[in-house]
Amino acid sequence: MALYEILREADRGDAYQQMLARGTWTKTSGPVAKEFTFTLNPLPLTDTLILKARNGDNPPIQLSHLQLVSTQLRSVDKSIAALGPEETLKKPGQTVGVSGRVGSQIFWLILALVVVVLLVVIARLLPKSDAQPPK
Numbered sequence: 001m002a003l004y005e006i007l008r009e010a011d012r013g014d015a016y017q018q019m020l021a022r023g024t025w026t027k028t029s030g031p032v033a034k035e036f037t038f039t040l041n042p043l044p045l046t047d048t049l050i051l052k053a054r055n056g057d058n059p060p061i062q063l064s065h066l067q068l069v070s071t072q073l074r075s076v077d078k079s080i081a082a083l084g085p086e087e088t089l090k091k092p093g094q095t096v097g098v099s100g101r102v103g104s105q106i107f108w109l110i111l112a113l114v115v116v117v118l119l120v121v122i123a124r125l126l127p128k129s130d131a132q133p134p135k
Contacts, residue, residue, distance in 0.1 A: 002023075003022075004018060004020060004050045004051075005020055005046050006046060023037075047074060
């Protein structure tokens with residue numbers, strides 16, 4: 001069994017499912033389990049929850065069972081997300097790796113070397129002709 005909620009992407013508004021909890025419930029020949037619990041991680045952000053169950057050899061879950069826990073699920077305190085302070089990933093004037101002009105020269109040098117190597121490989125793959133050119 002798995003419990004999901006429907007969320008929307010902030011930038012495009014597309015809906016997607018976020019798993020809140022997952023667990024296994026099997027019916028055995030012993031006493032019937034009357035309770036099945038999930039530990040929610042993360043806590044739900046919306047009021048719309050989806051419980052997915054693969055019935056297999058277990059009897060289907062009745063709607064009345066879900067109605068019993070719906071008030072408990074909706075009563076969980078909601079927390080509002082907030083953005084943290086802006087982080088600078090690269091300080092102005094600080095370069096990472098090879099500078100622009102040197103990096104460009106290295107790129108073109110390596111590219112020329114690759115072209116020469118490929119031309120040599122192609123030349124070796126071509127059949128050699130034994131015939132002498134006409135005089």
